[in-house]
Amino acid sequence: MPAMEKKKHIKRRRLVMRSSILSVIAVVLGYVFYTNFISGEETSVSEGDEAPNFILTNMEGEEVELADYKGQGVFLNFWGTYCPPCEEEMPYMENQHKEFEDRGVEVLAVNVGESDLSVERFVNRHGLNFPVLMDKEKDVLDRYGVGPLPSTFLINPEGEVENIITGSMTEESIKQYMESIEPA
Structure with a gap:
């Protein structure tokens, strides 16, 4: 394999690897954002709140x-x-x-x-x-x-x-x- 093709192949592998890692990070951040801010379930109680039943x-x-x-x-x-x-x-x-x-x-x-x-x-x-x-x-x-x-x-x-x-x-x-x- 000529040197030029080898460099392109290595760059392509790095791009795929970086894209994969960024995709995983984006999914994890999306999940964290959803569970903490969008899902509506409060996870703490403050003064003035109605006390959650249990x-x-x-x-x-x-x-x-x-x-x-x-x-x-x-x-x-x-x-x-x-x-x-x-x-x-x-x-x-x-x-x-x-x-x-x-x-x-x-x-x-x-x-x-x-x-x-x-x-x-x-x-x-x-x-x-x-x-x-x-x-x-x-x-x-x-x-x-x-x-x-x-x-x-x-x-x-x-x-x-x-x-x-x-x-x-x-x-x-x-x-x-x-x-x-x-x-x-």
Whole structure:
């Protein structure tokens, strides 16, 4: 093969290869754009949004649906047994749950991705009596756009997210947050 033809052949192969790579990149970018912007499925929740409904299973194996709490304030807390700030605030949440459960404010503690056994041991060790829900596949975590744990969504009686708190809370701040979502 003459040198000139060999150069043209190499250039043609490079062009085909580059075109193929650019095509793959264009398809991937198109898919990402579609799933994040066009498909309409939101992946995070902001203050002022209506809290997305969900159904999760509690420690007794019963289904719990957020919509069942319409008309009440909901202190929706995402947590993990491996999270030191989560462990620190759980007794405070339990104390305030006792204060507010008859006043129309419910604590829903959503554990993210852990085994029943590790969650059960944690709940028993801390004597928790509020509903602990299991988000094994982290679907609700993703739907709410939760980043660091703990994260808490304060949902008013109308079902709107009033406030989002990331990081640990003191018992006094938990009390104030529960008062802010208490039905009138």
